[in-house]
Amino acid sequence: MGVLPVPAGVRAILLDVEGTTTPIAFVQETLFPYIRDNVEQYLRAHWEEEECQRDVGLLRQQAQEDSGLDGAVPIPLESGSGDEELERVIRAVVDNVHWQMALDRKTTALKQLQGHMWRAAYATGLVKGEIFEDVVPAIRKWREAGMKVYIYSSGSVEAQKLLFGYSTEGDILELFDGHFDTKIGPKVESESYRRIAASIGCDTNNILFLTDVPREANAAEEADTTASLAAFLPKLS
Ligand SMILES: CSCCC(=O)C(=O)COP(=O)(O)O
Numbered sequence: 001m002g003v004l005p006v007p008a009g010v011r012a013i014l015l016d017v018e019g020t021t022t023p024i025a026f027v028q029e030t031l032f033p034y035i036r037d038n039v040e041q042y043l044r045a046h047w048e049e050e051e052c053q054r055d056v057g058l059l060r061q062q063a064q065e066d067s068g069l070d071g072a073v074p075i076p077l078e079s080g081s082g083d084e085e086l087e088r089v090i091r092a093v094v095d096n097v098h099w100q101m102a103l104d105r106k107t108t109a110l111k112q113l114q115g116h117m118w119r120a121a122y123a124t125g126l127v128k129g130e131i132f133e134d135v136v137p138a139i140r141k142w143r144e145a146g147m148k149v150y151i152y153s154s155g156s157v158e159a160q161k162l163l164f165g166y167s168t169e170g171d172i173l174e175l176f177d178g179h180f181d182t183k184i185g186p187k188v189e190s191e192s193y194r195r196i197a198a199s200i201g202c203d204t205n206n207i208l209f210l211t212d213v214p215r216e217a218n219a220a221e222e223a224d225t226t227a228s229l230a231a232f233l234p235k236l237s
C-alpha cells in the first residue's frame with residue numbers, strides 16, 4: 001500500500017468505510033448477502049414494531065420517488081387486514097430491497113433498514129466488522145498528532161457503529177470523534193462536505209477525506225476539501 005504525508009493544515013480526517021477502512025469483499029460478500037437472505041424473515045418478525053414501520057414508510061416514500069426508474073418496485077399501502085394483504089405488502093418490500101441492492105443504491109431508506117437488520121448479526125457474533133490492518137495504527141497516530149477522526153459512509157450511522165463496535169480489532173468506536181451518513185447528504189455532492197465542515201466546526205480545507213470512489217473525491221474537492229484515494233493511506237510526515 002502506498003503512503004502519502006498528511007497535507008499541512010489538516011485538522012480532521014474523514015474516512016469512507018467500504019474500500020477504505022474495510023475490504024469491499026466484506027461488504028459485498030458478507031454484509032449484503034445477509035440482508036438479501038434475511039429481509040423477508042426480518043420483516044415478518046418485526047412488522048408490528050414502530051421502527052420497522054418507520055423503515056417501511058421510508059422505503060415506500062423512496063419507491064414513489066423512484067417510480068420513473070427502470071424496474072422500480074412500488075410498495076403499496078396495506079389496505080385492510082388479513083394475511084393475504086400483509087403477504088402482498090411484505091413481498092413488495094422484499095422485491096424493492098432486492099431491486100435497490102442489485103443496483104447498489106445508497107438511499108437513506110435502504111441504509112436505515114440494513115443498519116437495523118445487521119444488529120442481530122453482529123450481536124450474536126455471526127458477523128465481525130473487518131478492518132484493514134493499517135487502519136487502527138494510522139488513526140492512533142493521527143489522534144496523537146491532535147487530529148480529529150470522523151467516519152462518512154453511505155452506510156447508516158447505526159451500521160457504522162455496529163461495524164466498528166463489533167470489529168475484528170474489538171470495539172474501536174473510541175477512535176472516532178463522530179459519524180456521518182447520507183442524512184447529511186450524498187457522498188457525491190459537494191454540499192455534503194460543506195455541511196460536515198460546519199458540523200465539525202472547521203473549514204472544508206482543514207479536512208482530508210479518504211475514499212475509494214473518485215466521484216466522491218471530486219465532490220469533496222469541489223468543496224475545497226482535500227481528498228485522497230484510499231490506496232494511498234496517508235501517514236504523518
Ligand atoms: C458502514 S455499513 C456497510 C457499508 C455500506 O452499507 C455501504 O453502502 C458502503 O458505503 P461506503 O460509503 O462506506 O463506501
Ligand SMILES: [Mg+2]
Binds near residue numbers: 019020211212213
Ligand atoms: Mg467506499
